[in-house]
Amino acid sequence: MKLTLFQIDAFTHQLFSGNPAAICPLEEWIDEDKMQKIAAENNLAETAFFVKNGEQYDIRWFTPTVEVDLCGHATLAAAFVLYQHLGVKSHEILFYSHRSGQLKVAKDGNLLTLNFPVDQIHDIDFDWGSFKGLSLPAKEVLKGKTDYMFVYENESQVANMKPNFFEIAKLKARGIIITAPGNEVDFVSRFFGPQSGIDEDPVTGSAHTTLIPYWSKKLNKSQLTAKQISPRGGELSCELLGDRVKISGECVLYLLGDIYI
Incomplete structure (x- = not known):
C-alpha cells in the first residue's frame, strides 16, 4: 500500500521553526496499529490521519507512542494540506474527532484559524515537596x-526552566504547561510531555485551549498574542469566544513524499 505523506511546519511563516507535523490523507481508515507504527516511524510530535466523511473530515492524531485526544498544530497542518495541496476552496474546513468533537479551521490569506472548545481548568493544591520535575516552584x-x-x-523563569523529564513522566497527565506573562506578547509558554513520548513540544496548539481562558481572565482581554518559547519557537494569535477559542497561525510545507506499508 502506498500513502502520501506531507510534513508541515505549523505556527510559523518560515521553515525550521514552529512545530513539524506529518499529515497522511486516507481514502478510508487503516488499522490503528499501522497508524501508530507510521507515527513512530515518523518520530515527530504528531502524525495526523484524516478521511473525508460527507462535508467534513474525520481526524485522528498520534504521537510516536500513543493516540491523543486533541492536537492543534497537526489540525492546522491538515487544513493547510487540504487548502494548498488537495484543492479545497471553502472558507472553512470542518473536522470531527471521536475524542474531541467538532473542530473548525478557517482561512484568511496565509493565516489559518483553529476553532476549538475551551479546556475546563481548576486550581489545585500541589505537593512541591515530592515533585522534582521542575527547577523552580510555580506561584499557581x-x-x-x-x-x-x-x-x-x-518570561525569564519559563525560558530558563530546567525540566526533569523522568520526574515529569510520573505525573498522571498528557503533559505539563508552564507559562508566564510575556515581554513582547501577552503570554509565553512551554510544554513538556514525556508521558506522551514528547519531551518538549515545539508549539502546542491544544495547550492554548487551557492558556487562553486563563490569561484572558487575568489580563481582562479576549484577544491575545502568544509565543511558545521552545528552541524552535512559534507564534500564535488567540481569541476567547465564550466556550470556544480561536488559535491562529501560518504553515509551511517542508516535505511531500510517499510511504509504503
Missing part, C-alpha cells in the same frame, strides 16, 4: 482535562 498550579498548568511570574 491548575489542572485541565489532560494537562497540568504551572504559572510563573515572568
Whole structure:
C-alpha cells in the first residue's frame, strides 16, 4: 500500500521553526496499529490521519507512542494540506474527532484559524515537596482535562526552566504547561510531555485551549498574542469566544513524499 505523506511546519511563516507535523490523507481508515507504527516511524510530535466523511473530515492524531485526544498544530497542518495541496476552496474546513468533537479551521490569506472548545481548568493544591520535575516552584498550579498548568511570574523563569523529564513522566497527565506573562506578547509558554513520548513540544496548539481562558481572565482581554518559547519557537494569535477559542497561525510545507506499508 502506498500513502502520501506531507510534513508541515505549523505556527510559523518560515521553515525550521514552529512545530513539524506529518499529515497522511486516507481514502478510508487503516488499522490503528499501522497508524501508530507510521507515527513512530515518523518520530515527530504528531502524525495526523484524516478521511473525508460527507462535508467534513474525520481526524485522528498520534504521537510516536500513543493516540491523543486533541492536537492543534497537526489540525492546522491538515487544513493547510487540504487548502494548498488537495484543492479545497471553502472558507472553512470542518473536522470531527471521536475524542474531541467538532473542530473548525478557517482561512484568511496565509493565516489559518483553529476553532476549538475551551479546556475546563481548576486550581489545585500541589505537593512541591515530592515533585522534582521542575527547577523552580510555580506561584499557581491548575489542572485541565489532560494537562497540568504551572504559572510563573515572568518570561525569564519559563525560558530558563530546567525540566526533569523522568520526574515529569510520573505525573498522571498528557503533559505539563508552564507559562508566564510575556515581554513582547501577552503570554509565553512551554510544554513538556514525556508521558506522551514528547519531551518538549515545539508549539502546542491544544495547550492554548487551557492558556487562553486563563490569561484572558487575568489580563481582562479576549484577544491575545502568544509565543511558545521552545528552541524552535512559534507564534500564535488567540481569541476567547465564550466556550470556544480561536488559535491562529501560518504553515509551511517542508516535505511531500510517499510511504509504503
